[in-house]
Amino acid sequence: MSEHPLMPVRGGAAEHPPTSVDPRGVREPSPGGAEVRRPADGPDLHGAPTNTHGRTTSGRTQPVLARAGEITPEMARVAEREGLSPEVVRDEVARGRLVIPANPGHAALDPMGIGLRARVKINANIGSSPTTSSLDEEVDKLRLAQRWGADTVMDLSTGKRITETRRAIVETSTVPIGTVPIYQALESVKSIGDLTGDVLLGVIEAQAREGVDYMTIHAGVRIRHLPLVRERVTGIVSRGGGVLAKWMIDHARENPLYTRFDDVLEICRAHDVTISLGDGLRPGSIADASDRAQFAELRTLGELTTRCRDAGVQVMVEGPGHIPLDELAENVRLQQELCDEAPFYTLGPLVTDIAPGHDHITSAIGAAVVGWHGTSMLCYVTPKEHLGLPDAADVKDGLIAYRIAAHAADLARGNAAAHAQDRAISEARFAFDWRAQFARSLDPGTAQAMHDETLPNDHFKQAEFCSMCGPKYCPMHNVRGVDWHAVERAAAAAA
Ligand code: SF4
Numbered sequence: 001m002s003e004h005p006l007m008p009v010r011g012g013a014a015e016h017p018p019t020s021v022d023p024r025g026v027r028e029p030s031p032g033g034a035e036v037r038r039p040a041d042g043p044d045l046h047g048a049p050t051n052t053h054g055r056t057t058s059g060r061t062q063p064v065l066a067r068a069g070e071i072t073p074e075m076a077r078v079a080e081r082e083g084l085s086p087e088v089v090r091d092e093v094a095r096g097r098l099v100i101p102a103n104p105g106h107a108a109l110d111p112m113g114i115g116l117r118a119r120v121k122i123n124a125n126i127g128s129s130p131t132t133s134s135l136d137e138e139v140d141k142l143r144l145a146q147r148w149g150a151d152t153v154m155d156l157s158t159g160k161r162i163t164e165t166r167r168a169i170v171e172t173s174t175v176p177i178g179t180v181p182i183y184q185a186l187e188s189v190k191s192i193g194d195l196t197g198d199v200l201l202g203v204i205e206a207q208a209r210e211g212v213d214y215m216t217i218h219a220g221v222r223i224r225h226l227p228l229v230r231e232r233v234t235g236i237v238s239r240g241g242g243v244l245a246k247w248m249i250d251h252a253r254e255n256p257l258y259t260r261f262d263d264v265l266e267i268c269r270a271h272d273v274t275i276s277l278g279d280g281l282r283p284g285s286i287a288d289a290s291d292r293a294q295f296a297e298l299r300t301l302g303e304l305t306t307r308c309r310d311a312g313v314q315v316m317v318e319g320p321g322h323i324p325l326d327e328l329a330e331n332v333r334l335q336q337e338l339c340d341e342a343p344f345y346t347l348g349p350l351v352t353d354i355a356p357g358h359d360h361i362t363s364a365i366g367a368a369v370v371g372w373h374g375t376s377m378l379c380y381v382t383p384k385e386h387l388g389l390p391d392a393a394d395v396k397d398g399l400i401a402y403r404i405a406a407h408a409a410d411l412a413r414g415n416a417a418a419h420a421q422d423r424a425i426s427e428a429r430f431a432f433d434w435r436a437q438f439a440r441s442l443d444p445g446t447a448q449a450m451h452d453e454t455l456p457n458d459h460f461k462q463a464e465f466c467s468m469c470g471p472k473y474c475p476m477h478n479v480r481g482v483d484w485h486a487v488e489r490a491a492a493a494a495a
Contacts, residue, residue, distance in 0.1 A: 061272040062102065064312040066094035074102045078113035083417060092117050096305075097341045099314040101152065101176040101274040105211030110174045112151055114316060114343045114377045119415055120406040121151035121377040123178070123345070124399055126169075129389045130159030139168050141395050146175060148399035149442075152214070152377070154178040162187055167210060176213035178276060182240045182257075192246045197256035201263050208271035216240065216318065217264055218278035219257040220300040223248045225281060228293035234284035237321070241280020261304065265311040274314040276345060277301045282321035286353050289323045290331065302338035309340075316343040316377070319370075323349040328366060332373040343376035350381065359385040364401040371409025378402055378409075403442055430476055434461045 065072050071086045075093060078100055079086040092098035098115030114121050124145040126138050138157065145153050152175050157165045162184050170177050182195075185203045189195055204215060218240040226245055229235055236242045244255050257264065268275055281297040283289045301317050308315035317339045323331055328349065335344045348363030349370065355362050363381035371378055382390040382398035390398065410418035421440070428436035438448040451460075454467035465474035 059269050059312065061269055061312050061314060062093050062100050063096065063309070063314055066090045067312075074100045074111040077111045078118070082113060082118050084117060088117060089113065093314075095341075096309045096315065097343065099214075099274050099316050099343055101178070101213035101314065103208065103211045103213045103271050103273055105209065105271065106170055106173075106177065106213055107211070108171065108174050109176060109213065112176065114152075114345070116341065116343070116374060116376060118376065119418070120371040120375070120409045120413070122149065122399065122402040122406050123152045123154055123377055123379045124150035124395060125154045125156050125379065126395070127154070127156035128159055128161070128165055129157075135161055135165045135168055138165050139172055141392060142169050142173055144392055144395050145399060146173070148396050149403045150175060150380075150399055152176045152178055154180070154216075154379075156180060156183065158183050158187065163206075163210075166207070166212070170211045176274075177211075178214040178216065179207055179212050180216040180240055180278070181207055182218065182243055186243055192243055193250045195243070195247055195256070197260040197263075200256060201260060201267065204264060205267050208267050208273045212273060214274035214276050214314075214316075215268070216276045216278040217257055217261075218244055218280040219255065219261050219264070219304055220277055220297045221245060221248075221255050221280035222258060222297070222300055223252075223254050225293055225296045225300075228291070228296055229281060232283075232285075232291065232293070233287040236281060237284030238278065238280045238282055240278050241282070244280060258300075261307065262311075265308065265313050268308075268313045269311055272314070274316065275308055277304055277308075277315060277317045279318045279320065282319065282347070283323065285322050286324055286351075289320065290327050294320065295334070298335060298338055302340070305339045305342045316345045318379075319344055319346040319375070320349045321347055322353060323351065323366060325351050325366070325369065328369045329373045332370050332375055336374055344370075344374065345377040345379065346370050346375050347379040348381050350385075356386045357383055359383065360398045360401040364405040367402060367405035368408040368412075371406055372412035375409075378406055400443055407442075432462065432464045432476070434463075 062072060062074060066075065071090050075089045076086050079089040082089070089098065092115055093100060098113050098117060100111055100113050102109055102111045112121070126141040126145060128134065128138055138155070142153055153169070153173060155166050155169050155177060156179075166179065181203045182200065184207070185195055185200045186192065188203070189199060207215065218238065221241050221244050226248065236245055244257065248255055264275070267273070279294070279297060279301070281293045283291060283294055305315050305317060317335060319331065319335055332344060346367065349366035350359055350363040351366040352362050359381050360383050363385070367378040380398040380402040382394035384390040384394045407418055407421070411422065425437060425440040428440055434451060438444045438451070441447045451466065455463065464477040464480065465471040469475070471477065
């Protein structure tokens, strides 16, 4: 893959000073010098790290192994899938520019990579809500999401049966599964005020043992950031960010995920869970885009990125939200600068607020642009965004929109495989090989069904026109078989 001109890949593993990481798993003191304590009702943070499949990591995460010079089977598989050399993948993992969310407890996983040197990835959110959907429906949505090209899936279930739903999803999924543990933590207590650091750590530990590959941790929302959202049009729109803000306001204390971040790191290191640093203060409207609250949190996410890397924990950073077109490139540049090129994982962004019911389109526009400028994974948005829980049709519509956005970004970043795909379908189109055109398209069934609407007979599958222009006007037909030497002679004579 050629390098993106605006996002030069600098340095490599050899230039990245390893390492404050001790591969024996001995943890460093926290910045405040606090000891890691076993919470009274929480997990045993010093016990042998095992998971439901009985495997241990002993703190030998992908970046720890990469910095030791090893090429793991996961790195080799990512290299194969991306068309990169295993050494490049290892060096990018060591450097922290590529993450491979691969909890050893996730038996069905086919490892994939997220980072600047890889193709742009897309995530689909699924999950039950307290009022809608069932376990079977969510597993069906997982299968649908995989069928339509989701590279990762986040299970955002709330309400009852969270654990069973997640276990069924992890068991079935060949793509990495992400979660937002604070949702389950909130389900386990009566109200937000009852949440504790121990409860949060207990849920993170339990999900890590079950094989969850990456987790959104909203540790960057600090109490000192909260006054910055006061004048916003839409306040706080992140569910996790909103819960933590209310907790901090009620208790007049710092975010427990921030104060206990070393404990979070210890669990994630034990199970090689990739941390996805949540953007709890992301803007929820164009009016709030790129404001002081958003960037104050981003600076904290930069600090936390360093702490993850120092602990040998894989990390990516989540981003907005709602951002107008002209601010997208700067948003990516700032994240890459403040977070030392950690993979950026954005929700959309939506480039306007005016189209509820069609926000897969408003957000895919932003997603394509941020992908072009260096975002590594795009969280899809469905047409149901802001309006309700997506159903199967919404999941498909959202994924198709994001496959297009990611592919457009790959083209802009000079990805050779992406260019070959475009060339192949264009050649079929110009040859009037309709069946090859359908087969090479993102959504063959829809492409053929639309052709069939007006020209259903087999005979028309070789026709040198379609119903758009008709046989007389079809310009591709009209220039087929042209003698280009004669054209050149005529053009020269006329000059
Ligand atoms: S008729 Fe028009 S739209 Fe159809 S194949 Fe020809 S050029 Fe393309």
